[in-house]
Amino acid sequence: MVPDYSKVLQHWMETGAQMARAANPAMETFRMPALDEWFPTMPRDALEMTMGKTFNPDGLDAKTRLLVTLAALTVIGGHAEDQIRITVRHALEAGATPQEVAETIGQMAMFGGVPAMQKAMEAAREVIADRTEKEAGDDG
Numbered sequence: 180m181v182p183d184y185s186k187v188l189q190h191w192m193e194t195g196a197q198m199a200r201a202a203n204p205a206m207e208t209f210r211m212p213a214l215d216e217w218f219p220t221m222p223r224d225a226l227e228m229t230m231g232k233t234f235n236p237d238g239l240d241a242k243t244r245l246l247v248t249l250a251a252l253t254v255i256g257g258h259a260e261d262q263i264r265i266t267v268r269h270a271l272e273a274g275a276t277p278q279e280v281a282e283t284i285g286q287m288a289m290f291g292g293v294p295a296m297q298k299a300m301e302a303a304r305e306v307i308a309d310r311t312e313k314e315a316g317d318d319g
Contacts, residue, residue, distance in 0.1 A: 226273045245270035246283045253284050253299040254291035263299050267306040277307045 223241075227233060231241035239247070249266045252259040267280055280303050288296035 220268050220272050223272050223274065226269060231273075240273075242270060242273040242275050242279075245273055246275060246279060249280065249283050249299075250287050253287040253295060256291055256295035257298050260298065260302050263302045264306050267303045268310070271307070271310055277303075280307070 221229070226241040226245070229241075230244045232238060245266055249263065249270060252263045252266055270280055271277070281300065284296055284299045284303055287299070
């Protein structure tokens with residue numbers, strides 16, 4: 180008999196929820212508001228050093244790694260909204276353009292669904308608008 184693997188994830192999620200309730204009932208629904216604001220944006224050189232070509236000159240640069248990460252987070256959907264904001268912010272700092280961010284997110288609609296893509300696009304739009312506003316303030 181072949182096991183029903185479609186229920187494995189559901190079982191893991193239920194088990195995790197039971198463990199959270201047992202450890203601390205308040206943690207079951209805990210969500211830290213504005214988590215993305217707790218993490219400062221790393222400078223471009225630091226991103227390249229930690230994620231880019233410093234240790235692997237023939238590998239992916241930081242911008243590409245962050246866009247790949249953004250794609251994965253988009254597919255995950257609404258559970259990763261803060262992580263999407265953090266990743267968009269760092270991708271822009273690493274040299275990605277708003278167009279590249281939008282294309283990366285848009286491409287994921289076929290893998291994660293349109294609602295997940297829309298949620299990620301909204302988060303990215305907010306990050307890009309905040310960055311544009313800050314840059315305009317720095318110029319003035």
